[in-house]
Structure formats: C-alpha cells, structure tokens
Amino acid sequence: MHLSSRSRWLLRIGTGLTLAFLYLPLAVIALYAFNGQRVQRWPIQELSLKWFDKAFHNPGVRDALLTSVKAGLGATAVALVLGTLASYAVARYRFFGRDTISFLVVLPLALPGIVTGMALNTTFTQVLGINLGLLTVIVGHATFCIVVVFNNVVARLRRTSTSFEEASQDLGADAFQTFRRVTLPQVRSALVAGALLAFALSFDEVIVTTFTAGQQQTLPIWILTNLSRPNQLPIVNVVAVLAILLSLIPVYVAQRITADPVTSAAAPGADIAAEPVP
Amino acid sequence: MGRRLSDLLYGHRRTQVGLLLSGPLGWLVVAYLGSLLVLFVAAFWQLDTFSGAIVKQPTIHNFETLLNSDVYRRIAFRTIGIAAAVTVTDALLAFPIAFFMAKVVTPRMRGLLVVAVLMPLWASYLVKVYAWRVILSQDGILNWALSPLGVKGPGYGVVATWLVFSYLWLPYMILPVYAGLERIPDSMLDASGDLGGRPWLTFRRVVLPLAFPAVVAGSIFTFALTLGDYITPSLVSSTQFIGNVVFANVGVANNLPLAAAFATVPVVVMIVYLLIARRLGAFEAL
Structure with missing residues (x-):
C-alpha cells in the first residue's frame, strides 16, 4: 500500500510507543532488583547486588522454586504424553467428533482460570476427598498445558506427508517401529517446543494454583503471599526477575527451534495458551 | 510383543483411534468436564445457616x-x-x-x-x-x-x-x-x-x-x-x-x-x- 512518508512516520512512532509500553514495566522491575535500599522509591538512589545474594539464600524462595520446577516437569510430562496422543489421532485419523477434540483441549484455557480452579478444587475436596498438594497442582497444570503440546504437534503432523510412514510400513516395520523411527524424528522439534511452552505456562500460573496447591508454595504463590510484606519486597524484586527469565528462556528457545513464531507460540488457541494466567 | 500388538491392531482403525484417544479424552472428559459438572451442581447446594456446613440438596437459593x-x-x-x-x-x-x-x-x-x-x-x-x-x-x-x-x-x-x-x-x-x-x-x-x-x-x-x-x-x-x-x-x-x-x-x-x-x-x-x-x-x- 502506498503511504505518504508522514503516515509511515506516524505508524513508526505508534509502533515504538506500543513496544515501549510493553517493555517499560518489565524494565522497571528489573532495575528495582538492583536497588540498594529497602524502600521502593523512584529514582533509585544506590545500586547493589545484595538482594540477589539474599534471595538465593532464602529458604522460602528455594523451596518455592523447587516446587515450581517439580510441578512444571510433572505437568509437562503428562501434557506431552496426552497432547501427542490426541494430536496423532486428530492429524492421522478421521472419526466422528474430531473437531470437538481441539475445542475440548483449549477449553481449560478459554474459560476463566477461576472457574477451572474452583471446579478442580471442588472435585478434589468435596467429591474425591484428596488432600491438596503437589499432585493436585500437577493435575491442574497438566489440564491446561495439553493444548500447547497438542497445537504444536498437530501443526507439524499436518505439514509432514504421510508417505514416509507408508513407506516404512511397506518395508515391513510395525506400527510402533514406524512411530519411533519415522514419525517421532519428524515431530521431535515440535515436541520439544511444545514441552518448553508447557513448562513456561505451568511455571507462571497463579490462579488455578491458588485453588489446587493447599499448603504448597510455587514461585508465583510465594511472590503473591510476600507482596503484602514490605520487608520482603527487595527479595520479591529479585524473584520477579528470576521468574521473567525462567519463563522467557523456554519460550525464546521454543521460538528458535520452530523458527516460525506465528505457528509455535501464537497458533490459534495457543495464544490463549500463552497466558500464564487466567 | 510390539510386533504382535501391531499385527493385532492392523486394519482396525477404529480401535487404533480409540486407544490413542483413551488417555487424553479420559483426562479431559473425566477430570476436567467432570469437575466442571461438579462445580455446576455445587451452585445448587447451600450452606447450613447454623453449622456453616454444605448441604448437598438442590436449591436455587444462591441464584435468588x-x-x-x-x-x-x-x-x-x-x-x-x-x-x-x-x-x-x-x-x-x-x-x-x-x-x-x-x-x-x-x-x-x-x-x-x-x-x-x-x-x-x-x-x-x-x-x-x-x-x-x-x-x-x-x-x-x-x-x-x-x-x-x-x-x-x-x-x-x-x-x-x-x-x-x-x-x-x-x-x-x-x-x-x-x-x-x-x-x-x-x-x-x-x-x-x-x-x-x-x-x-x-x-x-x-x-x-x-x-x-x-x-x-x-x-x-x-x-x-x-x-x-x-x-x-x-x-x-x-x-x-x-x-x-x-x-x-x-x-x-x-x-x-x-x-x-x-x-x-x-x-x-x-x-x-x-x-x-x-x-x-x-x-x-x-
């Protein structure tokens, strides 16, 4: 489209402002992590690394980080298995209700997190009588992590031709050999990307976690409980930076692996997935 | 073992889909949709005014x-x-x-x-x-x-x-x-x-x-x-x-x-x- 140079400049400025709006809050928190004083006052008077040292030796932070990693790994493992099975069925078979599967998979993320959280909480405590803990957190997280694995793998399977799989069968491989030696290598990077995104999603989640964690504290829950303690805020700042890095690194790597930003993390439905939230 | 199972399933596309979907559907339908249903039913429960315990009998009291x-x-x-x-x-x-x-x-x-x-x-x-x-x-x-x-x-x-x-x-x-x-x-x-x-x-x-x-x-x-x-x-x-x-x-x-x-x-x-x-x-x- 032909645009006057004035409109081009306006668009350029608009884009710049929008990006600044998106990144400035993250930058502010990163700066506060180096604030030498306990009070959160702007402008920052002195810079220091002491809160990093305090945060890394804080037992609450260490426990919460460990719990988050365990929950993330558990949820990712479940999501990997279930997401791959579902995507293989949807991409390689025709059956009644096939379109419903993609809807069902995305539902836990499309509904408000508070609804998912309460539903699971009610079932665990009122119907099944299970104690809330790491296991229930994993169940909750896995439920909404399936979709990111599913979306990534289904997109890859649709792009890869079935002729390799047919050739493998013609050459005498059984179904499992074909899956392991032909299908799996073709979708490997999509699996890795899906797993990384699932981990990032689980690592950041707050709302479903508050309903399923019981006494367990994940890193976001630790941040949430310590926000109301002014004394702890300098450590919260450091943990916040850590949380940003630990969720962005997997996403960045996933981007690089799939090298197609729009279909990996922002594929239809997956961008709901995106949300660490709700 | 894998070979025998594979032979057994050969050509039975419906059974194959069924096996593939049993895990994910089992999880999402039983664990998730089931929970949503429980939540919906719970909307019709009520608190006992004196004890504060949940009375699991249907009533539209909450909606009123x-x-x-x-x-x-x-x-x-x-x-x-x-x-x-x-x-x-x-x-x-x-x-x-x-x-x-x-x-x-x-x-x-x-x-x-x-x-x-x-x-x-x-x-x-x-x-x-x-x-x-x-x-x-x-x-x-x-x-x-x-x-x-x-x-x-x-x-x-x-x-x-x-x-x-x-x-x-x-x-x-x-x-x-x-x-x-x-x-x-x-x-x-x-x-x-x-x-x-x-x-x-x-x-x-x-x-x-x-x-x-x-x-x-x-x-x-x-x-x-x-x-x-x-x-x-x-x-x-x-x-x-x-x-x-x-x-x-x-x-x-x-x-x-x-x-x-x-x-x-x-x-x-x-x-x-x-x-x-x-x-x-x-x-x-x-």
Whole structure:
C-alpha cells in the first residue's frame, strides 16, 4: 500500500510507543532488583547486588522454586504424553467428533482460570476427598498445558506427508517401529517446543494454583503471599526477575527451534495458551 | 510383543483411534468436564445457616440471593463494563503496530516484531501486575515522571485496574489483528488507491471491514481474561469484581455454593460472547 512518508512516520512512532509500553514495566522491575535500599522509591538512589545474594539464600524462595520446577516437569510430562496422543489421532485419523477434540483441549484455557480452579478444587475436596498438594497442582497444570503440546504437534503432523510412514510400513516395520523411527524424528522439534511452552505456562500460573496447591508454595504463590510484606519486597524484586527469565528462556528457545513464531507460540488457541494466567 | 500388538491392531482403525484417544479424552472428559459438572451442581447446594456446613440438596437459593442483591448486580455489570473498556482500548492500541507489522516493514523485521510482541505476553503474569503496582505507587516512577507537569498518576483504583488489564492483554489483541491484516492482499489496497481512494478512505472502507473479524477474535481473549481475573483488581485497587467475590466466598467466607453460582455469570457471558463472535466470523480469523 502506498503511504505518504508522514503516515509511515506516524505508524513508526505508534509502533515504538506500543513496544515501549510493553517493555517499560518489565524494565522497571528489573532495575528495582538492583536497588540498594529497602524502600521502593523512584529514582533509585544506590545500586547493589545484595538482594540477589539474599534471595538465593532464602529458604522460602528455594523451596518455592523447587516446587515450581517439580510441578512444571510433572505437568509437562503428562501434557506431552496426552497432547501427542490426541494430536496423532486428530492429524492421522478421521472419526466422528474430531473437531470437538481441539475445542475440548483449549477449553481449560478459554474459560476463566477461576472457574477451572474452583471446579478442580471442588472435585478434589468435596467429591474425591484428596488432600491438596503437589499432585493436585500437577493435575491442574497438566489440564491446561495439553493444548500447547497438542497445537504444536498437530501443526507439524499436518505439514509432514504421510508417505514416509507408508513407506516404512511397506518395508515391513510395525506400527510402533514406524512411530519411533519415522514419525517421532519428524515431530521431535515440535515436541520439544511444545514441552518448553508447557513448562513456561505451568511455571507462571497463579490462579488455578491458588485453588489446587493447599499448603504448597510455587514461585508465583510465594511472590503473591510476600507482596503484602514490605520487608520482603527487595527479595520479591529479585524473584520477579528470576521468574521473567525462567519463563522467557523456554519460550525464546521454543521460538528458535520452530523458527516460525506465528505457528509455535501464537497458533490459534495457543495464544490463549500463552497466558500464564487466567 | 510390539510386533504382535501391531499385527493385532492392523486394519482396525477404529480401535487404533480409540486407544490413542483413551488417555487424553479420559483426562479431559473425566477430570476436567467432570469437575466442571461438579462445580455446576455445587451452585445448587447451600450452606447450613447454623453449622456453616454444605448441604448437598438442590436449591436455587444462591441464584435468588444473587439476583435480588443490588451489590452483586452492580459488581457483575462493573466487571462486564471494564472487560468491554479494556477490549476497546486494546483494539485501538493494537491497530497501528499491527498495521505497521503487516503492511509496512520487511519480512525479516516482521518476524522480529512478532517475537517482540510475543515475549511480554509470556513474561510472568504476576510479575507484570506487580510491576504496575510499583509503577503506580505513591513514590513510583509514574508520579515522578508526571510531577514536572504538576499532575499526579491515577494511583490505585478502577482506572489503574483498567490500565493494567489493557497492558496485560494487549499482545493477545495485537497478534490476531496482525494476522488478519496480513491476510488482506496488497492488491486490494492498491486497487482502492487506483480508484482514487485516499489512504484514510481506503483504511476505513477496505481495511477496517476486512480486519474486523480479527479484532473480534482478539477481543475474545481480552474480554474473557478480564472477566475471570481477581488478582489484578486486588493488587491495584480495592474495588470488587466478579472474580474477587468468587475468591472471597471460596476462601474467607467459605461459601462454596454461592461462589459456584456467581462463577456461572462469566461462563454464561462468555458463551453468549462466543456465539456472537462466531456469527461475526471471528473463528475463521483465529
């Protein structure tokens, strides 16, 4: 489209402002992590690394980080298995209700997190009588992590031709050999990307976690409980930076692996997935 | 072993699909849909007035309480109102950058910009809200930046909630709008120009109508995410939204049935919203 140079400049400025709006809050928190004083006052008077040292030796932070990693790994493992099975069925078979599967998979993320959280909480405590803990957190997280694995793998399977799989069968491989030696290598990077995104999603989640964690504290829950303690805020700042890095690194790597930003993390439905939230 | 099982399943496509789907469907239908059903049933339970224990007998008491109370009605409308305000704000903010990405820059730059929009979307939700809490605080950077102008920032409150929600969900609007704009062929814009349409007219008569389904697609996220959130309002305001009431009733007040009943409001609103969105063609634009 032909645009006057004035409109081009306006668009350029608009884009710049929008990006600044998106990144400035993250930058502010990163700066506060180096604030030498306990009070959160702007402008920052002195810079220091002491809160990093305090945060890394804080037992609450260490426990919460460990719990988050365990929950993330558990949820990712479940999501990997279930997401791959579902995507293989949807991409390689025709059956009644096939379109419903993609809807069902995305539902836990499309509904408000508070609804998912309460539903699971009610079932665990009122119907099944299970104690809330790491296991229930994993169940909750896995439920909404399936979709990111599913979306990534289904997109890859649709792009890869079935002729390799047919050739493998013609050459005498059984179904499992074909899956392991032909299908799996073709979708490997999509699996890795899906797993990384699932981990990032689980690592950041707050709302479903508050309903399923019981006494367990994940890193976001630790941040949430310590926000109301002014004394702890300098450590919260450091943990916040850590949380940003630990969720962005997997996403960045996933981007690089799939090298197609729009279909990996922002594929239809997956961008709901995106949300660490709700 | 694998060979024998494989032979056994050979040609039985239905059995194969059944085995493949038993795990994921078992999980999602039993664990998830089952839980949703339990929640829905719980909306018809009631608290025993004396003991505070849950009485599992069906009654529409909770819904009567909600319908007859001014407070709950006001909270419901306030929540829907802010969700609408956030959606409009994000649509307006998303257009310039989305248009720039889709129609102006080189493909290489486009890829970089998509990643640049995507990264804040994945950065920790709670940290983003906390960042705004720090920015908007009395001694925060916003008041500092505005002080030479003699103005103060909005502080904590409804305006802050609107601002933070708009910030949080903006990438969810930019990405679908960008994808929608990218799908509009350049030739259509050129044709409009050749026929004498000036850029603004082309934008209003060609670009906007074609991009509208994508905006609706983006609005599904901005609207739904705002409806159910209780953490953002509780961190940057003291105003009550549906999520806050639900959360307080599950926790402090320990009235799970009432919370479950109130939680049906955002679900019903979202179902209606999705039905309208489908008629407007938003699902093709996703």
